[in-house]
Amino acid sequence: MKNGDFEYSLDVIRYKDTAPSKYIQLSGWCFHHQKEAIDYVVQINGKEVPISQKRIFDRKDLIKFYKDVDLIKDSGYDLKIEVFEPVHEVVLIAKTSSTSIVIETIGEAKLKKIRDTSLIEYAVDCYERNVDSGLSQMWGWAFAVDKSPLQFEVHDAHGHLVAHTFRKQERTDFMEDWQIQSGFYIVFKSDPDAKYTLVIKNEKESKTVDLNKIKSTNQKSLMGYIKSINGQNVKKAGMYLKRKGFKAFVRRIRRGPQDEKVSYNTYFHLHEPTKEELDRQRKHVFSYQPKISLIVATFNTPLNYLKEMIETVTHQTYANWELCIADGSTNDDVENYIKEQYAKNDRIRFVRLKENYGISGNMNAAMDLATGDYIALYDHDDTLTLDALYENVKVLNEDPNIEFIYSDEDKMDSEGERFFEPHFKPDFNYDLLCSTNYICHFLVVKKSLIDQVGKLRKEFDGAQDFDFVLRLSDACGPEKIHHIPKVLYHWRFHQNSTAANPESKMYAFEAGKRAVQAFYDAKGIHAKVEHGASLGIYRTKYILDQHPKVSIIIPNKDHVDDLSRCIDSIEAKSTYDAYEYIIVENNSTEQSTFDYYKELTNQNPKVKVVTWKDEFNYSAINNFGTQYASGDYYLLLNNDTEVITPDFIEELLGYCMREDVGAVGARLYYPDDTIQHAGVIIGLQGIAGHAFVGLERDNPGYFARPMTQQDYSAVTAACMMVDKKVYEEVGGLNEQLKVAFNDIDFCLKIREKGYKIVYNPYCELYHYESKSRGEENTFDKVDRFNGEIDYFEKRWHDILTHGDPYYNPNLTYKKNDFSLTTD
Numbered sequence: 016m017k018n019g020d021f022e023y024s025l026d027v028i029r030y031k032d033t034a035p036s037k038y039i040q041l042s043g044w045c046f047h048h049q050k051e052a053i054d055y056v057v058q059i060n061g062k063e064v065p066i067s068q069k070r071i072f073d074r075k076d077l078i079k080f081y082k083d084v085d086l087i088k089d090s091g092y093d094l095k096i097e098v099f100e101p102v103h104e105v106v107l108i109a110k111t112s113s114t115s116i117v118i119e120t121i122g123e124a125k126l127k128k129i130r131d132t133s134l135i136e137y138a139v140d141c142y143e144r145n146v147d148s149g150l151s152q153m154w155g156w157a158f159a160v161d162k163s164p165l166q167f168e169v170h171d172a173h174g175h176l177v178a179h180t181f182r183k184q185e186r187t188d189f190m191e192d193w194q195i196q197s198g199f200y201i202v203f204k205s206d207p208d209a210k211y212t213l214v215i216k217n218e219k220e221s222k223t224v225d226l227n228k229i230k231s232t233n234q235k236s237l238m239g240y241i242k243s244i245n246g247q248n249v250k251k252a253g254m255y256l257k258r259k260g261f262k263a264f265v266r267r268i269r270r271g272p273q274d275e276k277v278s279y280n281t282y283f284h285l286h287e288p289t290k291e292e293l294d295r296q297r298k299h300v301f302s303y304q305p306k307i308s309l310i311v312a313t314f315n316t317p318l319n320y321l322k323e324m325i326e327t328v329t330h331q332t333y334a335n336w337e338l339c340i341a342d343g344s345t346n347d348d349v350e351n352y353i354k355e356q357y358a359k360n361d362r363i364r365f366v367r368l369k370e371n372y373g374i375s376g377n378m379n380a381a382m383d384l385a386t387g388d389y390i391a392l393y394d395h396d397d398t399l400t401l402d403a404l405y406e407n408v409k410v411l412n413e414d415p416n417i418e419f420i421y422s423d424e425d426k427m428d429s430e431g432e433r434f435f436e437p438h439f440k441p442d443f444n445y446d447l448l449c450s451t452n453y454i455c456h457f458l459v460v461k462k463s464l465i466d467q468v469g470k471l472r473k474e475f476d477g478a479q480d481f482d483f484v485l486r487l488s489d490a491c492g493p494e495k496i497h498h499i500p501k502v503l504y505h506w507r508f509h510q511n512s513t514a515a516n517p518e519s520k521m522y523a524f525e526a527g528k529r530a531v532q533a534f535y536d537a538k539g540i541h542a543k544v545e546h547g548a549s550l551g552i553y554r555t556k557y558i559l560d561q562h563p564k565v566s567i568i569i570p571n572k573d574h575v576d577d578l579s580r581c582i583d584s585i586e587a588k589s590t591y592d593a594y595e596y597i598i599v600e601n602n603s604t605e606q607s608t609f610d611y612y613k614e615l616t617n618q619n620p621k622v623k624v625v626t627w628k629d630e631f632n633y634s635a636i637n638n639f640g641t642q643y644a645s646g647d648y649y650l651l652l653n654n655d656t657e658v659i660t661p662d663f664i665e666e667l668l669g670y671c672m673r674e675d676v677g678a679v680g681a682r683l684y685y686p687d688d689t690i691q692h693a694g695v696i697i698g699l700q701g702i703a704g705h706a707f708v709g710l711e712r713d714n715p716g717y718f719a720r721p722m723t724q725q726d727y728s729a730v731t732a733a734c735m736m737v738d739k740k741v742y743e744e745v746g747g748l749n750e751q752l753k754v755a756f757n758d759i760d761f762c763l764k765i766r767e768k769g770y771k772i773v774y775n776p777y778c779e780l781y782h783y784e785s786k787s788r789g790e791e792n793t794f795d796k797v798d799r800f801n802g803e804i805d806y807f808e809k810r811w812h813d814i815l816t817h818g819d820p821y822y823n824p825n826l827t828y829k830k831n832d833f834s835l836t837t838d
Contacts (some may be wrong), residue, residue: 067096306388342367391459
């Protein structure tokens with residue numbers, strides 16, 4: 016359909032009205048002929064409601080009808096809206112910055128017609144066929160919302176029953192009412208070429224799953240697995256073999272990938288302090304007992320939220336606190352409630368403001384009431400865990416120099432009964448903070464530090480806490496900042512909250528961008544701040560005042576096609592011109608390789624080929640290459656990479672030229688546009704591993720971490736820029752580590768000297784991985800790997816023991832997706 020400059024279609028409408036998942040789903044496409052960006056608004060029963068899940072994507076099928084690729088970019092939409100009451104009317108609106116149209120109004124009659132009343136919810140998570148054993152297996156979950164028992168049948172293409180074994184599995188990733196009966200695991204004998212269906216049914220209905228449409232994994236024999244192992248996999252396999260033995264190693268391969276999940280709501284209750292622990296905390300007497308002033312601004316706060324907010328303070332296990340409330344409400348409800356309930360409690364300090372001064376003005380008024388040693392920022396509709404203040408005071412007793420404390424947080428439903436979406440944060444991460452206010456809640460700051468930097472600034476209302484945190488952290492320095500890796504704060508998720516409906520407060524994201532820009536400007540940093548990959552994420556583009564020479568060091572052994580593709584991509588795309596190539600020839604055997612070198616050096620004066628004559632040693636080869644480099648910065652680059660972003664050198668240089676930065680890494684993709692590298696976590700899957708491997712390129716991942724500029728403990732040397740002075744200061748790469756962990760060891764040496772390691776996702780390349788030295792398809796070199804593992808474990812024992820500071824102990828070290836630990 017067409018309406019003015021809008022052209023659109025609503026293809027899918029689904030109305031699910033049975034617990035536990037009640038929702039409206041709207042899917043289709045829409046674009047604007049003037050190519051203006053489009054956002055979506057959904058109204059239910061006449062009121063705008065938050066969109067629980069929003070996915071915007073390219074609709075490549077439209078290219079048949081609309082030849083302009085830019086016109087239909089991001090034209091697909093898929094919206095999911097949770098509903099909590101009967102729905103009589105749904106209105107879908109598309110809008111730009113200047114205009115809007117109604118895509119469709121769906122009335123009660125149509126809603127009744129499309130209403131999905133099915134009682135069976137299910138998913139098949141994995142379907143695998145084993146070509147050696149002739150067996151197929153699948154696992155997933157299913158339950159009936161009326162809790163009636165389910166039957167599971169496997170049918171062949173003719174509808175005949177297929178014998179199978181069935182086992183129930185507990186699924187802790189579901190709400191407790193369903194988790195015991197929801198998981199299933201099925202094995203049956205199968206023909207590799209035959210088609211099968213799974214039937215899930217009860218007395219009232221039946222669901223049929225076409226297994227052929229599920230992306231299956233064809234499992235191979237043990238030897239098939241060994242032959243397929245290369246690169247990163249052989250490192251993991253070598254470590255597992257060394258530590259667990261051959262029998263355990265075989266069992267692990269036969270078992271295949273494990274997908275252990277845990278419900279956060281369950282996890283939280285398992286880890287919250289017991290009644291006995293809370294009683295012990297109440298009796299504990301600290302040698303240092305600072306007063307903590309909790310600062311709250313109320314504005315027409317619902318009384319049930321107000322009651323919970325106050326009670327989680329009055330029930331704290333640490334007693335030396337005061338609650339300072341400044342009320343800017345347009346009615347008397349808050350004032351009357353506090354006077355009726357807490358008139359005799361001198362630890363609750365209250366002022367009714369003459370008018371609403373905005374969030375900063377109201378919070379500052381509450382801060383003016385404070386008499387404490389430390390100030391804690393607290394929102395009027397949120398809650399604390401009962402040990403929140405105790406945990407903070409415990410930190411201050413362990414290190415009295417700490418001036419700035421933050422903790423982990425989660426969200427809770429409007430009733431305060433279910434907890435979800437935990438934010439398990441890293442220790443202080445400067446570049447992550449410049450990209451997003453990841454610190455947020457629960458923030459406790461020394462009063463004297465606030466006196467030094469000033470209170471909240473009205474000009475940043477909407478992101479006033481972000482501006483506040485940036486100034487505070489800069490003033491006190493990282494050595495006086497402490498992170499408590501525990502959830503101490505519950506952020507309430509309801510219709511009017513930013514947590515539930517971030518789009519409703521777009522002004523806040525503009526304010527956040529201005530806050531970061533003001534922070535840079537005040538420090539004299541030449542940078543431009545832009546909106547990043549998602550709301551609340553900001554991108555820093557450093558403006559280069561100098562253009563130093565960069566030496567691109569590329570080891571190579573044959574594989575001319577890879578090297579040619581790499582260099583051609585730089586020559587064709589790079590917008591930076593002050594660079595040279597140092598190609599380190601490493602025992603090539605093919606004449607075509609040397610012919611290519613000759614052709615390349617004749618055609619391109621930037622290219623220099625130097626020859627390494629000893630055995631393969633990645634560290635020594637790169638160190639050797641730097642001896643011939645004339646640049647001020649080294650870019651270590653694998654020959655099996657291909658540049659995507661034209662300003663990739665500028666993106667790396669912007670960070671690397673900072674005095675506090677030692678090395679910068681890039682976001683690397685496999686050829687299928689899934690992530691190969693988005694930072695390195697020490698201890699992941701043994702020694703170290705890449706974060707978010709296999710995640711789709713446009714998937715934001717855990718709190719948009721793959722798409723966010725930030726500090727890590729290490730980045731891969733497949734594409735790593737290093738300041739020449741820093742390279743020499745740490746002695747280059749460790750030549751004792753010939754193949755494995757040399758780049759990780761190198762980064763940790765740089766961090767040991769006090770420099771940061773930065774991951775910049777706006778420098779993007781493809782990485783075809785491990786082709787430069789050929790496939791490692793046997794375990795002949797396990798002894799070498801074991802020796803390198805032993806060295807690394809001894810050299811970096813502390814970080815392996817205590818955990819990566821840029822990760823979080825609540826997250827698993829078994830997988831790279833930042834999921835909850837199951838240990």
